Amino acid sequence: MIKAVTGTKDILPFEIPKWRHLEKIISSVFSRFNYKEIRTPVFEETVLFSRGIGEETDIVGKEMYTFLDKGKTSLTLKPEMTASVVRSFIEHSLDSKQPLAKLFYISPMYRQEKPQAGRLREFHQFGAEALGSNSPLLDAEMIQMSLDILKEAGLKDLTLKINSLGTPDSREKYKKILYKFLEDKKNKLSEESRKRVEKNILRIFDSKEESDQEILKNAPFLVEHIDEESKRDFVEVKKLLDLLGIKFEIDPKLVRGLDYYTKTTFEITSGKVGSQNALCGGGRYDLLAEQLGGKPTPGVGFAAGMERILLACEAENSLLPQDEKIDIYLIKLDKELDYKIFEIASFLRKKNFTADFDYGGRSVKAQMREANRLNAKHVLIVGGDEYKSGSYILKDMKSGEQQPVPFDKLDSIIS
RNA sequence: GUGAGCGUAGCUCAGUUGGUUAGAGCAUCAGGUUGUGGCCCUGAGGGUCAUGGGUUCAACUCCCAUCGCUCACCCCA
Numbered sequence: 001m002i003k004a005v006t007g008t009k010d011i012l013p014f015e016i017p018k019w020r021h022l023e024k025i026i027s028s029v030f031s032r033f034n035y036k037e038i039r040t041p042v043f044e045e046t047v048l049f050s051r052g053i054g055e056e057t058d059i060v061g062k063e064m065y066t067f068l069d070k071g072k073t074s075l076t077l078k079p080e081m082t083a084s085v086v087r088s089f090i091e092h093s094l095d096s097k098q099p100l101a102k103l104f105y106i107s108p109m110y111r112q113e114k115p116q117a118g119r120l121r122e123f124h125q126f127g128a129e130a131l132g133s134n135s136p137l138l139d140a141e142m143i144q145m146s147l148d149i150l151k152e153a154g155l156k157d158l159t160l161k162i163n164s165l166g167t168p169d170s171r172e173k174y175k176k177i178l179y180k181f182l183e184d185k186k187n188k189l190s191e192e193s194r195k196r197v198e199k200n201i202l203r204i205f206d207s208k209e210e211s212d213q214e215i216l217k218n219a220p221f222l223v224e225h226i227d228e229e230s231k232r233d234f235v236e237v238k239k240l241l242d243l244l245g246i247k248f249e250i251d252p253k254l255v256r257g258l259d260y261y262t263k264t265t266f267e268i269t270s271g272k273v274g275s276q277n278a279l280c281g282g283g284r285y286d287l288l289a290e291q292l293g294g295k296p297t298p299g300v301g302f303a304a305g306m307e308r309i310l311l312a313c314e315a316e317n318s319l320l321p322q323d324e325k326i327d328i329y330l331i332k333l334d335k336e337l338d339y340k341i342f343e344i345a346s347f348l349r350k351k352n353f354t355a356d357f358d359y360g361g362r363s364v365k366a367q368m369r370e371a372n373r374l375n376a377k378h379v380l381i382v383g384g385d386e387y388k389s390g391s392y393i394l395k396d397m398k399s400g401e402q403q404p405v406p407f408d409k410l411d412s413i414i415s
Numbered sequence: 416g417u418g419a420g421c422g423u424a425g426c427u428c429a430g431u432u433g434g435u436u437a438g439a440g441c442a443u444c445a446g447g448u449u450g451u452g453g454c455c456c457u458g459a460g461g462g463u464c465a466u467g468g469g470u471u472c473a474a475c476u477c478c479c480a481u482c483g484c485u486c487a488c489c490c491c492a
Contacts (some may be wrong), residue, residue, distance in 0.1 A: 003483080058490050062416080080492085109492080114416080116486060125492060192489095208488095257491060267492095278492055305492030333450050364451055366444085372452040384450055397452070 007113070007121025017321035018310060025152045026106060026126045033145055035104040035128050040084040042108065046074040052083035052292055054259025056200075063111040077110035082260070082285065082301055083292070085129045090294035100132040106306075118276035118308045127282070127303035131289065134298035136233045139264045139284060140240035142302045146268055146280045147246060153309060154318020157271040158279075161251035162241075164234040164264050166226025168287070174225040175201050185215050205253035221252035230263045237264050260285040266302070272315035273308060280304035328414065329371035330357035333364060333383025340382055344392075344410075351411050371397065378414065380405075 004010055011019060027037070046066050053060050065077040078084055085103055088094070094101045106126040113119060128145060130138045143160065150158055165171055182189070182197055182204070189197070190209045197204060205216060223234070241248055248266075256265050265283030273279075282302020289297035313319040328348060330341045341357050348355040356374060358367050371379045381393040386404050394413065395402035405413050 006483080063490080111491080113490070114488095115484090116488095119491075123492070127492090203490095206490095275487065276491075281492060303492060308492060331451075363445085365446090368452040370452085376452090379451080381451075393451095395451080400452085402451090 005121070007115040009120060009122075017324065018313070018319050019306070021319060021321060022153060022306060022309065022313075023106060023126075026104075026149055029145055029148045029152065030104040030128060033102070033141065035102040035130075035145075038085060038088065038103045038105055039107070040078070040081070040088050040105070042110075043075045043077050044084055044087065046076040048083050048087055048292070049076055049079060052086070052260060052288060053080065057257055057259055059111060059258065063113055065110045065112055078107075079109055079111045080258070081105055081107060081109065081125060081127055081303060082129060082258075082288070082299075085301075086131070086288050086292055086294070086299065089129075089131050089297075090289060090292060095132055095295070095297065098132075100130060102128070102130050104128040116276065117274035118305070118311055120307060124306040125303045126306060127301060129299060129301035131297050131299040134233075134284075134286060136236035136240060136264070138300050139233070139237045139266075140244065142282055142300055143237075143241065143246065143248075143266055144244055146282070146302055146304060149304070150268065150279065150309065153313055155270065155272075155279075155309070155312050155316055157312075157316065159269050159271065160246065160248040160266060161254050161269070162234075162237065162248050162264060162266045163251050163254035164223055164226055164230050165255070165261055165283070166222065166230040167262055170225065170227040170230065171202075171222070174220070174222050177220050177225060178202075178204075181219055182215075188215060202255045205255070222255075223250070223252050226263075234264055256281060256283055260288040260291070262286045264300075268304075270308070270312040270315075273311045276308065278305075279308050279312060323375050325354075325375040325377055326356055327353040327376070328355045328378045328380055329367075329374060329376035330355060331364060331367040331371065331379055331381045332358070333381060333387075335361045337383055337387075344380065344382065348411070348414075351415075353414065380410075 030037075046064070049064065050060050055061070059079050064079055067075055069075055085105065089101060089103075104127065106124070108122055108124050110122055112121055115121060126149075128142060130142070143162075147158070147160065166174070178201055179197065182201075186194060186197060188211070189204075190207065190212055193204050193207045193209065193212050196207075202222070204212070205219075207213065207216070223231075226234075238248070238250075251267075254265060254267055256267075261283045263284040263286065266281065267278055268280040269277040270279050271277070280302060281304075282300070284298070284300040286298040287296075288299060289295065310319070330345055332338070332341050345355045345357055356376075358370060362370075368379070376397055379395040379397060381395065381402075386393050391404040391406045392410065393402050394405045
């Protein structure tokens with residue numbers, strides 16, 4: 001048997017209603033904030049991601065689906081959306097018609113990781129990007145939109161964490177300060193942490209070892225060493241969140257794993273899903289556009305994982321999809337009435353009713369059972385004496401009552 | 416990439432210290448008298464017990480390998 005590849009999943013018909021529901025919430029919230037949808041290709045030139053996200057990141061370093069096309073160009077299935085949106089923004093000069101581009105997307109993404117709860121190789125994200133302003137108002141707006149969507153999906157057990165990474169310059173300075181602090185304590189750290197000191201010192205705060213955390217207690221935090229402008233903006237974002245009544249935690253350990261982030265970053269986690277509990281993450285990336293060859297353009301955005309949100313919804317028992325109903329199921333009493341049934345169904349469908357019928361020669365009982373299973377609101381029985389005298393029988397499935405309906409009065413009665 | 420657990424019908428699972436035709440519930444289909452659903456009753460179909468080796472008179476049951484799934488680490492949404 002040929003199965004779906006590891007880390008990919010079919011979204012089956014019975015699951016579609018909850019996806020549609022979530023998608024509806026997403027586009028409705030974004031449209032309230034006047035964000036416009038953008039769609040970009042699933043694959044891009046590999047350099048877009050290696051240059052945009054950063055060669056050293058895990059995403060680029062070991063998780064990308066990269067292949068050569070027939071012209072020997074290296075292409076990559078998009079592992080995230082920001083680089084693509086910025087590429088498109090630059091390519092089509094989206095800044096020419098208005099000073100600020102407010103964009104959103106819903107799209108599949110691809111990362112070759114080992115699958116686990118809330119982590120797939122093909123997964124779906126939605127998100128937004130605002131390009132052309134460095135106002136902290138937009139940082140706050142991004143957080144507000146994410147929370148609006150999550151709350152409308154019925155989620156309650158949420159935690160918002162924020163941090164500021166400062167500019168790359170100030171971050172480099174801070175790394176040196178942190179390194180100095182750890183230098184003489186290095187041999188007391190765990191093996192994993194010692195590696196991090198050399199490779200990716202900011203990640204050292206993620207260590208789960210108690211002894212490491214003990215040492216790190218007195219370590220200098222990044223937020224305290226960032227540049228003045230970043231500090232000012234961070235204060236501003238916090239003020240705005242207070243204004244909106246949004247609760248947050250400052251998490252000095254929050255380090256986004258993509259190189260393009262600057263200044264304020266945030267993450268929203270759920271207490272109801274497994275260890276992959278980040279539903280949503282984002283932040284500012286003021287230098288990305290320039291890095292990708294465009295005009296210097298400040299930007300801010302976020303991305304959220306739809307599978308994870310749906311998992312959280314399930315755990316919180318929200319987003320219950322209602323049963324799907326069909327308007328009318330057609331039943332034939334005589335097997336020779338196939339043509340007639342086909343004709344009536346087509347008539348009803350043109351009138352915008354959802355209609356279905358049995359394509360085989362099943363018994364009336366079986367047809368009724370099918371109507372019941374499909375949650376038909378009505379059943380139209382065709383055949384027998386009533387048919388000979390010029391009418392069908394219309395049955396209301398809820399009340400069980402049925403009445404004769406003359407051929408020509410069908411649609412007026414049903415509507 | 417590392418580690419742990421699991422793999423019996425479409426689904427959820429039983430299967431006794433290895434012993435002869437592998438079971439249940441749900442789902443599906445057909446019936447329960449001439450043309451009617453949801454409940455109930457009866458019956459039917461559906462499994463190379465993940466795959467390949469090995470041990471044994473005998474393996475779904477024990478051993479090994481492979482594959483797959485799940486969860487965790489890592490990282491991230």
